[in-house]
Amino acid sequence: MKAVCEGIDLSDAVLKVVKACATKTTAPVLECIKITAKNDGMVLVATDGEISIRKTIKAEIYEEGEVCVPGRYFSDFIKKLEGVQITLCSDGKKMDIIYADSQTDMQVLPADDFPKIDLDIKEQSFVLKTSDLKKFISATSFCCATDDSRPILKGCQFVIKGNEVSVTSLDGFRLATVKGQVIKSSQDLDIVCPARTLNEIEKMIPDNDGETEIFVQHCMILVESDNTVLTSRLYNGDFIKKENIIPKDYTTLVKVDKGSLKASIERAAILVRSDKNSLIIFDISPEKIEISSNSEIGNVQEPVKAEVEGKDVRIAMNSKFIIDAVNALNEDKIMLAFNSQIQPFICENEKEKDRLYLILPVRTANNA
Numbered sequence: 262m263k264a265v266c267e268g269i270d271l272s273d274a275v276l277k278v279v280k281a282c283a284t285k286t287t288a289p290v291l292e293c294i295k296i297t298a299k300n301d302g303m304v305l306v307a308t309d310g311e312i313s314i315r316k317t318i319k320a321e322i323y324e325e326g327e328v329c330v331p332g333r334y335f336s337d338f339i340k341k342l343e344g345v346q347i348t349l350c351s352d353g354k355k356m357d358i359i360y361a362d363s364q365t366d367m368q369v370l371p372a373d374d375f376p377k378i379d380l381d382i383k384e385q386s387f388v389l390k391t392s393d394l395k396k397f398i399s400a401t402s403f404c405c406a407t408d409d410s411r412p413i414l415k416g417c418q419f420v421i422k423g424n425e426v427s428v429t430s431l432d433g434f435r436l437a438t439v440k441g442q443v444i445k446s447s448q449d450l451d452i453v454c455p456a457r458t459l460n461e462i463e464k465m466i467p468d469n470d471g472e473t474e475i476f477v478q479h480c481m482i483l484v485e486s487d488n489t490v491l492t493s494r495l496y497n498g499d500f501i502k503k504e505n506i507i508p509k510d511y512t513t514l515v516k517v518d519k520g521s522l523k524a525s526i527e528r529a530a531i532l533v534r535s536d537k538n539s540l541i542i543f544d545i546s547p548e549k550i551e552i553s554s555n556s557e558i559g560n561v562q563e564p565v566k567a568e569v570e571g572k573d574v575r576i577a578m579n580s581k582f583i584i585d586a587v588n589a590l591n592e593d594k595i596m597l598a599f600n601s602q603i604q605p606f607i608c609e610n611e612k613e614k615d616r617l618y619l620i621l622p623v624r625t626a627n628n629a
Contacts, residue, residue: 262326262351264298266318268342268360274305274316275336277489280461282332283309290374293329294336296349297372298322303349306378307332312458312493313378314465327372330356335367380490384478387421387446391466391473397428398463400439400589400616405456406432413498416453421446429503430456435582436619437589438503444472453500454482458493465489507619508605511598513545513571516611519595521565522550523587529554529561530580538623539580545599546573554580576602577623583608586618 275294283291286309297304301322306315328351338358339347348359351369358365389397398417406414417430421443429438466473466486476483480495529541533554544551547569553562576599586608587595594611608618 262296262298262328263324263348264303264320264322265346265348266303266320268339268345268347270318270320271303271347272340272343274303274318275332275339277316277465278305278307278314279332279336281307281309281312281314286310290329290370290376292332293370293375294332295327295329295372295375297327298349299325299327306375308376308378310376311455312461312491314461315378315380315490315492317488326351326353328353328356329370329372329375330367331369338365338367378492379481380483380492382476382478382481382483382492384476385447385450386474386476387426387450388444388472388474389426389441390444391469391471393441394466394473394475395463395468397426397439397441398459401428401430401437402456402459402463403585403589404430404432404435404437404618413453413496413500415457416455416496417459418453418500419450421450423449429500431501431503431506434579434621435586436503436506437586437616438507439616441615450477451500452477452482453496453498455493455496458482458491461491465491506605507607507617508598508600511571511600511607513569513574513599515545515550515567515569515597515599516594517550517565517567517597519587519590519593522567522595523584525552525563525565526580526584526587528563530584532556532558532561533580540577540623540625541580541583542575542577544573544575545569574599574602576606577625578606578620579623582620586620589616589618 278294291309294305294307302317303320304317342360345360350357355366356369401417417428420427424443426443427440462484482495483492529552530539533539533556541554549564550567551564590610592610596609596611599606605619605621
């Protein structure tokens with residue numbers, strides 16, 4: 262194998278595909294990037310068995326061939342060579358990297374050891390505005406679980422009915438749900454996509470008003486953008502029905518300025534950032550929310566003006582969860598709704614009800 266390409270093109274490609282390399286595996290080839298030199302380009306692909314990323318770049322091919330290079334070492338090395346032309350040569354035992362007046366070699370593995378990636382995933386599909394897809398991902402993926410106790414909660418549920426789509430995530434302590442429109446869909450769908458996959462898709466697709474088509478087949482998903490193809494397994498199982506969790510009525514409604522609320526919460530959170538639950542307290546009474554926190558470092562107590570309807574309520578919560586929810590809302594005025602100090606409460610925009618965040622309060626000695 263012998264191929265010549267621009268360093269900036271190769272660097273961009275390896276930085277994309279290396280995200281799919283395995284980090285903990287008993288199969289060394291899953292830590293590799295497979296490079297295929299053929300016709301007038303190079304194809305780089307990596308997979309950890311759950312997600313695969315494939316990128317094609319232009320190159321001058323003097324000898325066709327393919328080989329597997331150690332993914333993260335190769336990526337870290339190539340990204341230091343963005344400004345030069347690079348020649349890659351391999352005899353199947355090692356890879357020579359030739360640049361300027363220098364040469365480096367790396368050990369390789371046979372390409373035959375690399376798993377086959379199925380790109381024939383075209384059974385069903387749906388199309389979203391690219392900007393909407395980015396919004397759906399950024400507004401929900403942070404609420405996905407990160408532990409393996411319930412794997413399906415490590416993903417976001419996409420439910421498509423007609424021309425409507427809703428995206429939901431939860432981790433057992435909080436829930437996020439966003440709704441919008443699909444441009445077209447081959448049929449109604451209900452899938453759960455890993456948050457890691459969605460975060461890679463968000464980085465991969467462009468920042469524009471175009472469209473993105475997502476293909477689904479059995480338990481696999483495929484997305485293509487700018488000569489990059491991502492495939493991923495979907496989670497199997499029954500996702501929690503959000504309708505059974507989100508309250509329908511509330512006893513306390515609060516309208517508050519998002520900026521003022523966020524600033525006060527962030528100050529209160531500083532003194533409890535080392536505590537397990539980063540606990541802050543809302544004392545809600547007519548015309549204000551009193552936000553407080555207490556730790557061995559000190560105490561914070563601040564009033565924030567608000568329009569309050571209904572009962573007074575005192576409720577404790579994880580400061581990170583409420584900050585994440587407030588940050589995800591995109592209007593100047595936001596709404597909070599409560600029922601009691603031990604029941605979940607919600608945050609949403611004042612006007613456009615396209616997204617909702619539900620948070621479980623923290624039980625304390627005063628409300629246990």
